[in-house]
Amino acid sequence: MDFSPPPGGDGKLDRGQREQLMQQVQAQMAMANAQELLQKLSEKCFAKCISKPGTSLDSSEQKCIAMCMDRYMDTWNLVAKSYTQRLQKEKSRMG
Template structure:
């Protein structure tokens, strides 16, 4: 017996559609968290030369450009993967 069926074989508490919606939501949240962590790590490493209590103007500009480029690159890759002819 699995966690999606009861001992009598009747349907589970959640419908398949509800399960898939929940799964999609969890995957989207995990992807967003991973995206932010990757972005933060890469842009911090590239742009923050002297960590301190505040960012310099050049560090702030660098982070902004880094984030913009990373988001743009991710969009290009996503469009190429999901819109490619099959």
């Protein structure tokens, strides 16, 4: 991704360029969050549920992984929702 100013310009971005840049940054942040979620979910649930790694999961490991992932996603979503609400509250106070 190129963040350099347009050629021949004064280094300032017009409104459209700023909006495009913000969308690109938001997309990259969303991707980074998704990657972090998957990494943490894998690490935590693997450590909790897999006692003897092998070529397949037995039924208790499969059930543990499914429940762990569900709980982790529920928690992640709750935290994200609370964080978003807090940001909106702060934004309304400032604006």
